[in-house]
Amino acid sequence: MKLPRISRPPRLPLPRWTATLTWKSAVFITVMCCALASLLGVLVHVSVTRQTVGEARHKALDRLADVTQMYEAGEQLPPGAGLDPPELPPSLRRLAVSGKRGTLVDDDHGRPTMWAAGPADGRALAAEIDYTQSARTINGLDKAILGSSILAIGATLLVGVFAVTRITRRLHQTATVARRIDAGDLDARVNDPRTKDPSRPQDEVAIVAGALDTMASTLQGKLLSEQRFTADVAHELRTPLTGLHAAAELLPAGRPAELVRDRVQAMRSLTEDLLEISRLDAGSETVDLDMQQLAPVVERVVRASVASGTAEADTTLTVVRDACVETDKRRLERVIGNLLANAHKHGKAPVELTVHGPVVTVRDHGTGYPDYLLDHGPQRFRTDAGNKGHGLGLTIAAGQAAVIGAELRFANAADGGAVARLELPEYVSFEAPESGERPHAE
Structure with missing residues (x-):
């Protein structure tokens, strides 16, 4: 005889503050x-x-x-x-x-x-x-x-909560600094006064804060060393590559000369990308903001990519609604060009671009972005399970998008294919209303 199962009532969720x-x-x-x-x-x-x-x-x-x-x-x-x-x-x-x-x-x-x-x-x-x-x-x-x-309990509770609140406030400060470091602010420090004077007794919170500051300083030093190394290597490679490019142009026409010129050009492009990444890492990039109509900019990028061979002729551009955006034209073209080149290089045709207001979407019909890219964003020269990686194009696109204040997101379409969505700050003009007209977005 099978006994009936007794269902227990679901537990009511406790408020989040009860976990503090x-x-x-x-x-x-x-x-x-x-x-x-x-x-x-x-x-x-x-x-x-x-x-x-x-x-x-x-x-x-x-x-x-x-x-x-x-x-x-x-x-x-x-x-x-x-x-x-x-x-x-x-x-x-x-x-x-x-x-x-x-x-x-x-x-x-x-x-x-x-x-x-x-x-x-x-x-x-x-x-x-x-x-x-x-x-x-x-x-x-x-x-x-x-x-x-009752009086003793109340007084003890007030004193105890006051003491605990001081500790939790320091813990919250340490957690906030840790989140800032995780977001990329390597200059963030807790700077607990107890850690600056070794003669003062340190509690556990001060020890954690000191360890976090030490870790952040060490991490910042390593990253700066890597950035300097990348910049130095790219800078030192420019001179021999320039000479190699000039020498390749003197080779007699033929298939070997074409292969040499192609590899030299690839090395020069990689060197320029490394230099650009080193500038993005150093935060030395400055923007030249101006008002731009988004659809003509995207159209020029598509034509230039097709002409240079980084994009195929069957690339389609759909303008649902044009918009005026405040951006750096050169950097915007760099971002869209890299997204388009990545779609053709790592995806499959057809590649579709859509302009819907201040949003530009680039979609291919390949296997989509790998999981690590969706979870953590583009990573330099990262490969997944032996497959070909995404190089530096998406890393540069993400860095340049951040410089111009745009938001770049990566996703995979439900029916297959990679989708990159670039959202720019739209320029809204507020003019003096005439004849009852309302402010409008250009």
Whole structure:
């Protein structure tokens, strides 16, 4: 027999702030303060109650001893004493009749009373004393314990949250600097004052901040060394390549000369690309912004690419809506040209360009971009599973797009093919309205 499965109700998602260290610390401090206050309160309550009840018991037994002497002497018993009084608790009465003495706190007509009883000729001889003041003392002590515990918990919680907030603020600052470094800002540093003076004691947060600053400095130094090496290599290669190009032009016509010129030209293009990347890495590029109609710029790039052989003649350009953009024309042409050349070199025809407002889309119908490029962006000379890499074209395109303030995204189409989407800042002209006209986008 198969037992039915019991479905459990789904857990309600907790608010995100409950995962913060401040909230967890506040809960921990509150719980520990409550536990400590409860323990101390119980200990004080038990100790004081035991002492107060003990003193009242001694007084009641002393009074019972005096009443017993008066009973044995045949004297009249004072008020609050007597044989088998009706207010005597039954349990204490039975104890006295059995021949033992005892005490018990009971409520006598709304008044706390300490009873003491003992045997007297087979009956219970009892005496009572007022327990009101002792009960008030214990109740007042309990209220004082509760109030002081609440105040102590509140004060401790405020001090604890303040201390934890200082730590979490430093942790948030360290995390913010780490994100800035991840985004490419290698000059970002935590600069915790505790790490600057070695003689000062350092806590764990300061140690983490110091380690992050050291890592950022080391990483920045390595990257700068690589950038200088790339720039130096490219610069040093220009002179021999220029001479090699001149020598190749002197070779007699023929297939070997064509191969040499082709390889020399490839080396010169690679050297220029390396120099361009070194300038982009150094952040030394300056832009010359101007207003440009986007569709004519893209059309000129397509014609120039077809004429130079980097693009095929069947490249199609579709203008859905033209737009005026504020950009650097030369750098924009460089970006679109590299995207178009990459589509023809690594994709498959047909290659389609679309201008829709300030957005230019370049799509091919090949196998699409590799996963590493979609996840981390273009990487220099990166190859995937032994396949041919994407060289430096997309890296330069991404760098130049960032310089002109454009957003370049890479994706794969659902029906196959790579899609590069370049979105530029559109220029919007706000003119004085005439005849009720509204501001318009050119």
